[in-house]
Amino acid sequence: xxxxxxxxxxxxxxxxxxxxxxxxxxxxxxxxxxxxxxxxxxxxxxxxxxxxxxxxxxxxxxxxxxxxxxxxxxxxxxxxxxxxxxxxxxxxxxxxxxxxxxxxxxxxxxxxxxxxxxxxxxxxxxxxxxxxxxxxxxxxxxxxxxxxxxxxxxxxxxxxxxxxxxxxxxxxxxxxxxxxxxxxxxxxxxxxxxxxxxxxxxxxxxxxxxxxxxxxxxxxxxxxxxxxxxxxxxxxxxxxxxxxxxxxxxxxxxxxxxxxxxxxxxxxxxxxxxxxxxxxxxxxxxxxxxxxxxxxxxxxxxxxxxxxxxxxxxxxxxxxxxxxxxxxxxxxxxxxxxxxxxxxxxxxxxxxxxxxxxxxxxxxxxxxxxxxxxxxxxxxxxxxxxxxxxxxxxxxxxxxxxxxxxxxxxxxxxxxxxxxxxxxxxxxxxxxxxxxxxxxxxxxxxxxxxxxxxxxxxxxxxxxxxxxxxxxxxxxxxxxxxxxxxxxxxxxxxxxxxxxxxxxxxxxxxxxxxxxxxxxxxxxxxxxxxxxxxxxxxxxxxxxxxxxxxxxxxxxxxxxxxxxxxxxxxxxxxxxxxxxxxxxxxxxxxxxxxxxxxxx
Numbered sequence: 001x002x003x004x005x006x007x008x009x010x011x012x013x014x015x016x017x018x019x020x021x022x023x024x025x026x027x028x029x030x031x032x033x034x035x036x037x038x039x040x041x042x043x044x045x046x047x048x049x050x051x052x053x054x055x056x057x058x059x060x061x062x063x064x065x066x067x068x069x070x071x072x073x074x075x076x077x078x079x080x081x082x083x084x085x086x087x088x089x090x091x092x093x094x095x096x097x098x099x100x101x102x103x104x105x106x107x108x109x110x111x112x113x114x115x116x117x118x119x120x121x122x123x124x125x126x127x128x129x130x131x132x133x134x135x136x137x138x139x140x141x142x143x144x145x146x147x148x149x150x151x152x153x154x155x156x157x158x159x160x161x162x163x164x165x166x167x168x169x170x171x172x173x174x175x176x177x178x179x180x181x182x183x184x185x186x187x188x189x190x191x192x193x194x195x196x197x198x199x200x201x202x203x204x205x206x207x208x209x210x211x212x213x214x215x216x217x218x219x220x221x222x223x224x225x226x227x228x229x230x231x232x233x234x235x236x237x238x239x240x241x242x243x244x245x246x247x248x249x250x251x252x253x254x255x256x257x258x259x260x261x262x263x264x265x266x267x268x269x270x271x272x273x274x275x276x277x278x279x280x281x282x283x284x285x286x287x288x289x290x291x292x293x294x295x296x297x298x299x300x301x302x303x304x305x306x307x308x309x310x311x312x313x314x315x316x317x318x319x320x321x322x323x324x325x326x327x328x329x330x331x332x333x334x335x336x337x338x339x340x341x342x343x344x345x346x347x348x349x350x351x352x353x354x355x356x357x358x359x360x361x362x363x364x365x366x367x368x369x370x371x372x373x374x375x376x377x378x379x380x381x382x383x384x385x386x387x388x389x390x391x392x393x394x395x396x397x398x399x400x401x402x403x404x405x406x407x408x409x410x411x412x413x414x415x416x417x418x419x420x421x422x423x424x425x426x427x428x429x430x431x432x433x434x435x436x437x438x439x440x441x442x443x444x445x446x447x448x449x450x451x452x453x454x455x456x457x458x459x460x461x462x463x464x465x466x467x468x469x470x471x472x473x474x475x476x477x478x479x480x481x482x483x484x485x486x487x488x489x490x491x492x493x494x495x496x497x498x499x500x501x502x503x504x505x506x507x508x509x510x511x512x513x514x515x516x517x518x519x520x521x522x523x524x525x526x527x528x529x530x531x532x533x534x535x536x537x538x539x540x541x542x543x544x545x546x547x548x549x550x551x552x553x554x555x556x557x558x559x560x561x562x563x564x565x566x567x568x569x570x571x572x573x574x575x576x577x578x579x580x581x582x583x584x585x586x587x588x589x590x591x592x593x594x595x596x597x598x599x600x
Contacts, residue, residue, distance in 0.1 A: 004184045005071065006255045008213070010078040010093045012121065013103035014111035014470060018133040021165040022103060022174070023061075023079040027244060029171050030063040030075070060199075060211060060257055062241040065175050073179050076257040088325040088345060091120055092272070096198045096213035096257060099127035099182030101174065102155075106132050106140035106162075109441065110148045112409045112472035118153050129177050130155055136164040144438065152437055185255030193217030193278040195252075196287050197227075200270050201322040208264035208321065211257070212276060215287060218253040224279040225262060228286045232269045233279045234262035267317050272324040295327050295343025296404070296475070297454055298387040299350055300368035300497060301357070302339030308363050309338050315361035316340060319353065326353055331388065333497050336366060341388055344370075347454060368497040372451045375402040375478045390496035392485050401501075402478035404450040407432070410461070411443050412469035419464045420444060427452035428503065447476060451502070486511050488518070489532040489539075495586070512541040519543040522586060 011019045063075040078093045094100065100121045104110060121128055130149050132142045146157035161177050163170030199211035219225070219236065226233045238261040240248045252258040264270060275286035303312045316328050327343040344350040350370055357363050373387045379397040386392060386401075408429070412420055414436075424431070424446050433445035448457075453473065461469050484507050488498040498518075502510055511533030518531050526548055533541040556564050 003187070003189065003253070003255045005073045006076065006185055007073055007099070007178050007182045008076045008097045008185055008255070008257060009099045009101060009178060009182050010080050010090070010097045011101045011103060012080055012090060012094075012117040014105070014108075014113040014117075017103045017105040017108070017111075017114075018165045019079055019103055022101070022131070022133065022163065022171075023077065025165050025168055025171045026063060026075075026077065026175065027061060029168075029175070030065050059244075060242055061244040062247075062257070063243070065179065067176065067179055071179075074256075075175075075178060087116065087120070089323075090117060092198050094120055094124045094126060096196060097124075097126060098185055099129065099178070101178070102128050102130045103133050104130060104145050104149070106134045106142050106145055107137050109141075109145050110152050110411070110437070111470035112411050113470065115153070115409065115411075116472045116474070118155075127182050128155055129174075129181055130157065130160040131174060132160055132162050133165055135162050136167050136169060148437060152443075187214070187216045187254030189216070189218050189254040191216040191254075192281045192283040193219050193223075193225075193276075194283040194287065195219070195276045197270065197272060197274045197276055199322075200272060202267060202318045206261050208267065208270055210260050210262075210264070210270055210276070212252075212260060213257050214252050214254050216254050216283070217278065218251055219260075219278065220251040225260070225276050226279040226282060227270060227274050227276055228282075229271045229274040230269055232264075234264055237261045237263055267321045270321065272321075294475070295325075295345065296372060296450060297344045297346055297350055297370045298373060299342055299344070299370040300331060300333065300336070300339050300388075301328075301342050301354065302333065302336040302366045302368070304364040304366050306337055311361065312340065312357070312363050312365070315357050315363055316342075318361075319356060323353070325349070333368075333390070334494075336368070336497050339366075343373075343387065347458075369500065370454060371500065372404055372454055374404075374483065374501055377402065386501070389485055389499040389501045392499075392501065400480050401483045403481045403483060405447055405476045405479050406450050406453070406473040407476050408446045408448045408453065408471060408473045409443065410446070410469055410471050411437070411441060412465055414440050414442055416465040416469060417442055417444070420461070420469065423457075423460055423464060424448065427457060448473070449479075449481065449503070450475075484535050486514075487534045488514065489530075489534060490522075490586075491530050492532075507535055508540050511535070515541040515543045519545055524548045 011023055013019045059079050061077050061079075063077060065073045065075055067073070078097065080090045080093050102114070102118060102121070104114060118128065132145050134140055135142055142162055146160055149155045149157045149160060159177065159181065161170055161173045163174060165171070193214070194216040195212040195214045197210050197212050200208055203209055219239065221236050221239050223236050224233055225236055238248060239250070239252055239258055240246050241258045246259070249258065260276070275283070277283045301312070303309050320326065320328070325345050326349065328340045330338070331341040332338050342350075342353070344353060347370060354365055354367055358365055371387070371389060373385050376384045376386050376392070377399045378384070379399045410420060421431075427448055429446040429448045429452075431444065431446055433443070435443045437443055458471055461471055482504040483501055484504050486500045486502055486507055487494050489495070500510070515531050515533045522529060522531070522545060524545055524547065528547045529545040531543040531545065532539050556567060
């Protein structure tokens, strides 16, 4: 295939605007799969993606398209996630493209994540083709969406393609637009081989499989390659593309996307964003790669059985290769033993990683309450990043603390402005912008403490607006706040895995609600359990779980009252002994109780 007939593009959109359905139709219409082989979300190969109806991992497929004049094109298409937690996955995919298909729902119009994705595409200097989807629905309003494209995104609506991916309407027009408007890739196939490693995963039989976009040169099977970041060398065993089934090819050249299998056994021998070159004729300058992803949410992952610690470590190592946007490091807890402190891009990202570990690697996990990273400024001017509240007691001479703030963008129908303002006010939000996108739709921007939105803000926003509002955020900076550490004590012992750092004004309310919630989650023991919420040495809330009581008087069917009292006193003495030596059993639900402290 000549380079001028190659088109590399991604599909981007707000969540649930029809990316995967459009990808299915493009595969079907170009003959990538036959109709009997098709299924919904054909590129979403994880059970988790199908169950939730979302795309978690970007997937690549090569398609062959012949236009009306008989010219043949090769389309390298990447279907990307839509949720804000997977923005890093989208940004990596865009680095391997020259253009994007921007999908906008004809019934909902432009949403918060639509704007964020357009900004990413613009930063990468990509050609944007707007695709207005779901035009077959009765509530569709394509003309209004065209106005929004021009007014909000400054994109010419003349090029907008009207489609219904579900009904197969306008698919040919999409492919024509891709061939016409998205530029062919640049790069000289005669120069030294240079390729960007933009994805990788571990296969039990083949080792590490890497997905690359070739920038310059040509690579053949049997060649020796070098990874420039790790300086490791390997012999290429197999080259191929996904059509969407893996298909072997003899070589890949400048402008193409494909996978390389080279007998790579160790996960740390590759790095996402690395430059791959020919070992015998290396290129001089590596590609710029990617910015490191900055985790925003931190949580502890502990194996329920201590014997699974090594299994969990290996699983995290393999998963890190497939998803480089999360981090992990070993840690230990008095309550839970040995585990790992993991950093995620958001709460959904955390949930997905935990479920993938349990399903794909058969590890039973216990997850601690998520928290954000704070800046701790000491009196000696040193600054420490604190991602675990339990570590705060080890720090001395703290001058002040700073918490992360994000700029949140909310797009909502006009009638929900009041409830959104009330919700953001409760979360210490500062309004910075309010703009009418059209007479019925409003864009609101707030500066919000990230700790206030990381738990249940998105759920509350969706429930109060009946699902109509959309939300996106980006990190701004760290700001000084009045923060305190809230400890939970069970029978006088601090449970470090339940500690929180929260704003002083909310400490009493949250401590009281958390104590109540834990009372419902922790099962009755053979002894009395006292739950206390404390700030330092000051207890601000207390709940008591009564002991399980056996009816010792059941066998006492007669006799004097002193006989009954003697049995009760004997039981009481036994309970006291159990109280001093017993350990409270805490279920997984108790550690997640902090996620909802609204009494539900």
